[in-house]
Amino acid sequence: MDNQLLVSLTEKYGSPLYVYDAEKISSQYNRLTEAFSTVKSLKLNYAVKANSNISILKLFRKLNSGIDTVSIQEVKLGLEAGFAPENIIFTPNGVSLQEIELAATLGVQINIDNLSILEQFGNHYPNIPVCIRINPHIMAGGNSKISVGHIDSKFGISVHQVPHIKRVVENTGMRINGIHMHTGSDILDIDTFLRATEILFNTANEFEDLDFIDLGSGFKVPYKEGDISTNIEELGEKLSKKFNLFCKDYGKNLTLMFEPGKFLVSDSGSFLASVNVVKQTTSTVFASVDSGFNHLGRPMMYESYHHIHNISNPNGRERYYSVVGYICETDTFGSNRRISEISEGDVLCFNNAGAYCFSMASNYNSRYKPAEVLVYNEKDYLIREQETFDDLLKNQVIIDFD
Numbered sequence: 001m002d003n004q005l006l007v008s009l010t011e012k013y014g015s016p017l018y019v020y021d022a023e024k025i026s027s028q029y030n031r032l033t034e035a036f037s038t039v040k041s042l043k044l045n046y047a048v049k050a051n052s053n054i055s056i057l058k059l060f061r062k063l064n065s066g067i068d069t070v071s072i073q074e075v076k077l078g079l080e081a082g083f084a085p086e087n088i089i090f091t092p093n094g095v096s097l098q099e100i101e102l103a104a105t106l107g108v109q110i111n112i113d114n115l116s117i118l119e120q121f122g123n124h125y126p127n128i129p130v131c132i133r134i135n136p137h138i139m140a141g142g143n144s145k146i147s148v149g150h151i152d153s154k155f156g157i158s159v160h161q162v163p164h165i166k167r168v169v170e171n172t173g174m175r176i177n178g179i180h181m182h183t184g185s186d187i188l189d190i191d192t193f194l195r196a197t198e199i200l201f202n203t204a205n206e207f208e209d210l211d212f213i214d215l216g217s218g219f220k221v222p223y224k225e226g227d228i229s230t231n232i233e234e235l236g237e238k239l240s241k242k243f244n245l246f247c248k249d250y251g252k253n254l255t256l257m258f259e260p261g262k263f264l265v266s267d268s269g270s271f272l273a274s275v276n277v278v279k280q281t282t283s284t285v286f287a288s289v290d291s292g293f294n295h296l297g298r299p300m301m302y303e304s305y306h307h308i309h310n311i312s313n314p315n316g317r318e319r320y321y322s323v324v325g326y327i328c329e330t331d332t333f334g335s336n337r338r339i340s341e342i343s344e345g346d347v348l349c350f351n352n353a354g355a356y357c358f359s360m361a362s363n364y365n366s367r368y369k370p371a372e373v374l375v376y377n378e379k380d381y382l383i384r385e386q387e388t389f390d391d392l393l394k395n396q397v398i399i400d401f402d
Ligand SMILES: *Cc1c(COP(=O)(O)O)cnc(C)c1O
Pocket: 047, 049, 050, 068, 070, 091, 182, 184, 185, 186, 216, 217, 218, 219, 259, 260, 261, 262, 263, 355
């Protein structure tokens, strides 16, 4: 988005501020759809946890997307945004049977990822079809915090336990209508993903009454120049071919599903924060902004890179800065970054702030969560107000000791 527009939005709505570009979200959605255009039935379910603002969810509904949810609260947000229950898939991990029952009775497609719950659910509700999450034991990406398909992962039922799944299905009379995998957040190479897909197709062949196959997500987006990103067009072409062959073999046109979060919203978001202090120490120039890991946690939590640029002085002479927050802890957004010269009061823009940024924000240091703005058809819409002091007090039950 245009630097001047972004600066003017901080003047209008205050700083810090999250801004999302609806056009980017639409174009990523359409790009993914295009890449799989030879598949007869394709369904994209946007992963709500990446960014759960209801207006963003409504935008996805307008695009004809479904949603992927991981908590009953996300299911409810989806219903609130107007999604029909059948366009919601519930893919939790480690939640109670009761929570899964609640989602199922709301009419949402449930996805079960352990044998214990599968058996209990099948005993109680043999007539509600269930999708199962399989762990194909394929290592996706190198960061163990965001890799969920490997051997020791807590996610999914091991592909080696398919005989056990089949026994549960036989004993309970339940129906499996979908097979799912989500191998992790980073697909570093297409061949690895295709290998996991083959494993899933083999598993699918063990179940005769499927409606869909859900290949989860893991589409990697570039955060900085030179980053590997998933080549969606190449993946689409190769995978569609394999999927169409599989369907022919299976004797039925199944729906192919994906549940991307990052791919759809990451690049749409800009996080804007103003510089409070420029501080020269013996070896470093720090630029401290009016925000911290309470608002954008990924750099401290995952050592993620977010490109930072000075939108108040985009053409200034570049210097090296460490951009830090105002939280009373080490709170670094980026060390030794080349940024055009920063003065106090300048607005810095953090790129790729659409996914796992606001949705992970907290009130640490008793700061308010920032406002969110959506730019749609060249107009800006406030889609969440900044919190106020009342929000900090809201659920506190105050004991008066006097
Ligand atoms: C988080 C999650 C996703 C989305 O992952 P991205 O890397 O954001 O695309 C998809 N499916 C499940 C089950 C998830 O937990």
